[in-house]
Amino acid sequence: MARTLPMTKSSRPPLPTARLALLTFLLASGVHAQEPAPATPLPVPEPAATPAPAATPPARVEGTRIDIESQLRDAMNSGDPTKKKLNLLIDRKSAAGGLAPGSAPPLNPVDHLQREPGLVIRQQRNAPAATAKPAAPVSKNTPWGYEGEGGPGQWARLKPEFSTCAKGQRQSPIAIDDADTLKGPAEAIAFNYTPSSGTVVNNGHTIEVQLSGDNSLTVRGQTYRLQQFHFHHPAEERINSRVYPMVAHFVHRSDTGQLAVLAVLLEEGPSNPLIQKVWTHMPLDVKDHVPLPADLIHVGEILPRDQRYYQYMGSLTTPPCTEGVLWLILKQPASISAEQLRLFSQLYPNNARPVQSLNGRPVRDALLIAPGGRP
Ligand SMILES: [Zn+2]
Structure with missing residues (x-):
């Protein structure tokens, strides 16, 4: 009208x-x-x-x-x-x-x-x-982090060797949607983890466990040795629009220098025995490190029973954002207690890089697991 x-x-x-x-x-x-x-x-x-x-x-x-x-x-x-x-x-x-x-x-x-x-x-x-964003140049001495002028959107500007963080076309983390994955049979990941010792480090970006034992996984005919594992809060990868409260990344390297990162998502539930051991020796100050008792850490403890996984090619999720990393993301999450979550989140309220563009990369959804995959 x-x-x-x-x-x-x-x-x-x-x-x-x-x-x-x-x-x-x-x-x-x-x-x-x-x-x-x-x-x-x-x-x-x-x-x-x-x-x-x-x-x-x-x-x-x-x-x-x-x-x-x-x-x-x-x-x-x-x-x-x-x-x-x-x-x-x-x-x-x-x-x-x-x-x-x-x-x-x-x-x-x-x-x-x-x-x-x-x-x-x-x-x-x-x-x-x-609301306008300041366009001020970033100081060369600005450390990278997760917010402010050293935050993920600025990483490439902090150092020339970080340029891949912005220019890279195969960056991590990513959002995975089951509807878009390549579903099909894939070989099981063969885990070879043994009781190990190591050192817990607070590197200012996360809590990291540097391992000294004989630990490896084998997939696609290649063996990758475990170097360290660390944590992000919240989880960096997004699975079917879900954001898990934390994720553990196990960084492996092959003899030829290729990296493979195994991601174990963590959801709130019972206390996690492996995390309990790490948190018990958690260094509080940045650059602080605490040696672990011999044979304390058995990474196999944190692996879920169902070991189906997503697989894609990506990058490190921290500077210098190096590409060519084989990502293996276990679909079944492991558990972490509310108390364990709280302790980490008090140290690191947010140390997750935002999801990056897929740019047409295929993500494999390994539907079938051959027998004998579990160590
Ligand atoms: Zn990570």
């Missing part, structure tokens, strides 16, 4: 350009054609669930029942320049439109923006200075 505004006879001079622009904007926004606001409150959007719907039409928002037409008419007909605020007023009302009736607007503007993507555009349009 689009209605045109009645033209009021007036002896006033022609409308100033600003007001014409305002009228054009409001008409284009459909404001003039909206029904009065519904009597029932608007549904409250699920926080952090599916993306919020597009910005609610302003005139449907509770609190803007005032006849906008008459406001607009007043603005057009009066000489009062303050009526030009009408445009901003409508924006603000609509910004509050996703909230439950009577609820206070969120105090944290960032929270608010995250919950209402539709609003971001308005905010950016009105206040570009507050």
Whole structure:
């Protein structure tokens, strides 16, 4: 029921350009054609669930029942320049439109923006200075990390040898979706892990266990020796849109220098015996290290019973992001207790690189396991 505004006879001079622009904007926004606001409150959007719907039409928002037409008419007909605020007023009302009736607007503007993507555009349009990213050059002495100016998006700028982090086309981690994998038989990974000793290191990016024993895995006709294992919180790889709270990466190297990383996802449950041994000897300070008692670590302890896996070619997930890494991601997660999780997350609240573009790489989903895969 689009209605045109009645033209009021007036002896006033022609409308100033600003007001014409305002009228054009409001008409284009459909404001003039909206029904009065519904009597029932608007549904409250699920926080952090599916993306919020597009910005609610302003005139449907509770609190803007005032006849906008008459406001607009007043603005057009009066000489009062303050009526030009009408445009901003409508924006603000609509910004509050996703909230439950009577609820206070969120105090944290960032929270608010995250919950209402539709609003971001308005905010950016009105206040570009507050959201613009600084383009300041990164200091050469900036250490790499997971946030701020040493964060993942800046790694390639920190050192020339980190350039692959940005230029690489076969980077890790990735998001794996079962619907897109190459399903078919694949050989079992043959694990050869033995009781070992080693050293627990806090390297400033993670807790890492450097092993000294005879540990290896064999796959695709190649044997890879275990060098170290370490942890990420949350898990870096995303499996069918799921993010696990942690992952353990077991870094292996072949005699020819090729890397193979075995990923064991961790989900909250009973205490993990292997992790308990590592945490017991966890160094707290960066660069601190704690030697482990002889034969304490048996990596086989953490392997899940079901050893089917995903396989793809990727990179290190930390600088220098070297490519050519064979990734083996066990599909069945192992367990970690809430207490074990909490201890690591207190040291490393976030040490996960965001997922990288697949760029057409195939991901194999090893459906079948030949007998004898388990050590
Ligand atoms: Zn890792």
